[in-house]
Amino acid sequence: METKDLVEIVEDEVKSKREFIYNDVSVIKVVLQKISSNKEKVQMIDATSGKHWSAKQMHDSIVTLALQLMEIGIKKGDCVAFYAPNSDIHAIMLLAVWSIGAIYSGCMHTNPYREIYNVVVDSGSKFLISCKQNIETCALLMQEVQTLKKVFLIDSEVDDRGFISVPKLLQNNTNVKGERMIDELLSKSTLDDLIKINFSSGTTGRPKATSLRNRNLLAVLAIASEGFEIVTPNDTVAINSHFGHAGGTLMLAAALLQGSKIIVFANFDPSAYISWVEKYDITCAMFVPSLINLLCKAVSHPYKNFSLKKVLITGEVLSSLIADDFISKFNPSYFGQTFGSTEMGFSLVKPISEGITNVSTVGIPAIGFKAKIIEMGSERKLKANKIGEIRVKGPQLTLGYLNNEKANKESFDEEGFFKTGDLGYYSDDGHFYFTDRLLNFYIFSLKEKFSNRFKEIIKYNSLQVSPSELEGILFEHEAVKEAAVIGIPDSNWGQLPKAFVVLKEQKKDSVTENELIEFVSKKVAEYKRLRGGVVFLPQLPKSILGKIDKKALKLA
Template structure:
């Protein structure tokens, strides 16, 4: 059974992403496009457009051409946007690198992507130099200071005539982000100009979601290297002529201060930050009344935490759903949805088909049945770079992308993501979803954060174990944790073991790194 959303399909122009995002800015040239939160530096749409053109001209003059790959290894800065769009304007490809990567991890991505240039900041220069000893690049360019390497400003050419190449939007790549690697080695995700443009048009066509408009100030705290920050915040906000408040790092009080200072209206964030809004004591110290919408994505958000945060902050919280391989958005929750839908990831966006499939038989399922979420639409990637086998495993011959996520659709067409297939715990042959138990445990007043992992057991196969971060002022015992869950779930879902820790390991996008905890458990 194939499910679609309630909105009509949309179309996309045959353009380069850079032209699509910043084509005609005449009506907004003096409007602020980006504010750097830490320095209060402001850049207008006119200044942004000029900087992009000048950098594109400088790169072209130095031999960068269509199809070449440039790596950005930097925290969120206005220059990140300039570099990204200048590269795309030339028909080049941006591979965006996690700024927390080690030199070894950076070298692997540079090599796999065959990057010609790396753009970084002075704080990361030593790691960049070490990485380029393994994979030589043509040039290292530094954004923020004068070093022995060329500075970004020094590369900009005001007088060089820019020659923009013709592109084939459906075939030519523009972005090469790497998947998180939480279920395997990181892989380069090949995204075309059409993929990204179509996903922005699909989001725009989701009128019930109250998408970003020119009236909005959008908080850019999620990293731009990640597909969520790259497309939903960086590109889509500029396409809609909003203003981005750019934060180079996350700190809860700085995050709250940025909302208050810049009167942020839309905040695309991840569940750990929603959890902070629900439970962090500093929230009461700041005026967050400007917020109209919090969009949570990248990982499952528990209904209890969502309700608690929404009530505390006083604005709507809506989940979205997507993945790097889908550019990223596939589902959004309509703003006027019934309050009991707050735990839903929403409905499919325009031009998107969804099936719930039995993971073992691959037969389509009906409503209210758990299965793997399969997605088909114009936002689905071209494939994994140099990994034809992995591409064929993830995309069927009919064009369905296998998400690896378990979910279901209710009778009204609202979807729910339950967990990852590979993260399911098998207790005496019955499936236990860690995310479901985590959402429940986060409603406990003495629990600040939690992850649930499998522990091998001779009799049961696997036992669910809760790895818990206590709230300092509210101690809780293992017995209390287990009892709290036992009263609310079926017997096979009970927590059987508890461990207390100081911190839950998470990726930059907010996903629990369950494999790290599982590996530690196995090493005991």
């Protein structure tokens, strides 16, 4: 299907021509049905251990764990915080939690104590799923959080310090009576049951607790519907993002709701990842731009017959230079950027028919979605090709932040559109673009506080400088492995662009700060120069999704 068959522009809003139709009310009910129908087919592989799970093994293990959790005392509406790496057992445990109507939340197992403490407290979690690596942190949490009842360890074969071994629980067998109990629980599910609490990136302060319900995750099937078809039943889907992040949950849901085979990754090493793609015939994956760049840097020649054919980009703006490099080296049949976030899922997606063309667009409204551009400083809708704030509304959109009425009022307009805080425009055919894909700067009077990615724009002498443009240029240098650009305060000019760079191992002694500054200066207008300097780091700080943590760089 072409774009004209999928969207239309009505009253200065770009709208999907189709509404999303709910054929069921429970994500986990559909997932269990899909898995059950696959029987002995390989349904999941843990990339780290290499363990294969047949659909039947996976189904029975989910039900077994769900029954064990119920006996221990977890019930519908309880929140369970996860503080463990991605793994096959993590996925089974997540799905077991959903099977009894409980709520999933969590963060990376490498996050410091303060992060998991905030997750447990802010989500109201009564139970914690963790790993042996964090056993001391878990013990401290049990002491300091009075509402925390029990801790489970996903990688311990025996109970330890009173913490419950998940592998030990899996040794129990399910039975027909137990399955009927789960079926009875699922029959009471509703579209508005809360099943996941995500925490925003915290770029505007303390992370906000975002509610995701059955209706939100069921609607992620929009990326599998006719015209998009990014995830299909025949795909083998890589889960690169942590399950605690919206991206990890969305891809897990999209794949399992289709009955697709999944490959679960605990970490990302570009060379190893490429070999895993070939080993497991991975056909579909979602990445953040920094991971795409690492894959490009890991190879020097084009790959022939690479199985990874559908690539979805999310999280932030991807340089067209890196996009073209990836396409030339890995030859996907589809390469598309999507516009989404913790709050809005995959709201804008590039149609499957566009393949590897038009890599700059962040897509068109997914099924059931509509989007508009609002003039800054007013609530006036703008027509095509006019720059303003992108706002979206649709079935994947959260119903709001938990216990945060102030944030809800600030984040949604009177028509229920989410204020993304991102500057962009839509073309005459309904495709959306970020402004830094179109312009190198944009001067305007800002009458209200915008959040999210727009805050990354650097303002030098009243001129807007795009960090992604400078990062793209730095990536052109043969010695640069990774790069991030931020704005630092300056009393004379407002902000100065400053770069943080990771050099390739074999090039660490071959380039200086001044050389990189001069390299960029030769390629940009005078006001875009790296006047804040260049700092060399052994690695860049990353968020739960693998995105470069620019907030941490600003504090460095």
